[in-house]
Amino acid sequence: MSVTSRDLEKMALLARLEITETDLPDVTERFSRVLSLVNELNTIDTDGVIPMSNPHDMEQRLREDSIAHPSDREALMASAPAQQDGYFLVPKVID
């Protein structure tokens, strides 16, 4: 499988990234190199193998459902690039 510049534009849209026209050929070429590296996976038989998402096959641990206040809201909000009255500011979404 090889990729085209159009595939890359689609991935960029999904990932909310912008690739300029000037950069597109280079980005596509380097992406393709990575893809041919990972295409190696097609040469191994994995029939019936259970996918592994945790290296120790650990089960998710559950905790007591109790109220806690681990972080200070104001300190967390202080990292927002734009805010007002405790809300995050974004450009107008609905006219």
Next chain:
Amino acid sequence: MAEDSVLGMSVSALQMMLRKRSVSSVELTEAFIGRIAAANESLNAVVTVCAEQALEQAQEADAALGRGEYRSLTGMPILHKDIFCTRGVRTTCGSKMLEDFVPAYDATVVTKMKAEGAIMLGKCNMDEFAMGSSNETSYFGTVKNPWNLDCVPGGSSGGSAAAIAAGMAPLVTGTDTGGSIRQPASLCGLTGLKPTYGRVSRLGIIAFASSLDQAGPMAHTAEDCAIALTAMSGIDPGDSTSADIPVSDFHGALDTQIDGLRIGLPREYFNDSLDNAVRERVMAALAELEKAGAVLVDIDLPHSHYAIATYYVIAPAEASANLARYDGVRFGYRCEAPQDLEDLYRRSRSEGFGEEVQRRILVGTYALSAGFYDAYFNKAQQVRRIITEDFHHAFEQVDIIAGPSAPGVAFPFGTKQTDPVAMYMEDIYTLAVNLAGLPGLSAPAGFIDGMPIGIQLIGKPFDEQTILNTAHRLQTDTDFHMARPTLQGLAS
């Protein structure tokens, strides 16, 4: 005492001096801050220095030591990789995206080491979001290797490695997703330990690939790594993947007796593609261990070849999901004058992330996208199991596995940067250990043309003790770990 004499010392030596009060924590802190001030302009290993805060903590530590009260790291100056969140101290992850990010909380590793009495001197430079093997992707500039300023220090924990090698701290933290502790440790002549996945809490470590990321120590000796590992480890209610396994006193349990230890040498690591000079150094270190009573056994890890392909699907896939949080809204970089919400997202992300980070997000997005999920992501997770089972089979015959840490010594800047695949090959011997969640350690094994090279020791899950013991024995019988760069040619 002469100020400079403490700079290359081990944690265990300094620990003893602090307790005997032959040096104070304030003296140590001042000495290391002095070295950072003198050498950092040339090396660029440290991105933030917390001198005032460190000296205050050092005074408190001295008062405690004066009362005879101490814990494992009381009064010990350390540096953290800039991937660990530090409350009130800027945490950049090597990215423009987080250039001004000041976390509201400490990572669990930071909390634990502080509770053990460590003094934080500052934060170390790193590859952007820990994606790189040369520290060339950092937004804050490349880090120089103290052994040769024209060469890379390795990555992604390159700033951490350069800092120790240059005597800026006796102990640093790093993280290792595919080799980011072991490869720079090899390239800078240090001992670096990636613990078993789950051994150390990931809370407050800026996420790259959550099923692979693990924090660990880098220091001059295995003994120092043992002290630090106990301080860092343990179950954390804030990280549901942290393991509910008791933390032992790795330092107290260190044992140089390795008689009968079975060390597996994977044929796939010692094949024709292994550089001859690297092979010689690794085999010479193994011969020392053999002299000490260890038994070398040839083993097979038949699917080693697939580790790189598997890793470069799983890591970017997890990264693309983790890095979706950078949206220009809640924290991090935000573009100027966004036209609308889409424009805000797209420009904040493409202006805030560097080239390698964007490439991995794109690869990950591709591997997870409709129509490709089964062919890439699911397939890679299946191969991950096959690779992991190879290790488990090998551990039925041997106690630990040994091999090279990196394919060669530190390379000159710019030589691998334009070809992502050439750079990815730097981690060819380390990636599989992360896929299988095993502990791995790199220890100095000598020099090639004056540049350090390491040997990698891989242990069974949660058996860091045996690889620490083995490295400690090697360091009892050899003195590669005692060598320090001359730091000639540094601006001061």
